[in-house]
Amino acid sequence: MLKTRARYHLGQVVRHRKHPFRGVVFDVDPTFANTEEWYQAIPEEARPARDQPYYHLLAENDQSYYVAYVSEQNLEADYSGEPVGHPDVPDFFGEIEDGAYPLQVQLN
Secondary structure, eight states: OOOOOOSSOTTBEEEESSSSOEEEEEEEESSOOSOHHHHHTSOGGGOOOSSSOEEEEEEEOSSOEEEEEEEGGGEEEOOSOOOOOOTTHHHHBOSOBTTBOOBOSOOO
8 A cells, every 4th residue: 555645735835946936836746657758858857756645736936827737846835925816716725824725616
């Protein structure tokens, strides 16, 4: 039995360790669950392990908003307290409280 425990939770603000973007966690996969094509597109020397949590983020950088899929090893908590400006945040979450967003929708 796989025993994976996610370090980050729904509504938590995180940032990428290597690339300049941050986002809000809106879903978590216990292990890699994207396409093989997506995985192989990552340069081999930077390719993260499959057997760790992967996070779906409502992400932002200086130029745009998008959805990102990021391995746990490439994330760190963002304690800035700054809100994330992604336009879909209000569809999932309430107003930011103590650096995290409370869920506003019921998930299965």
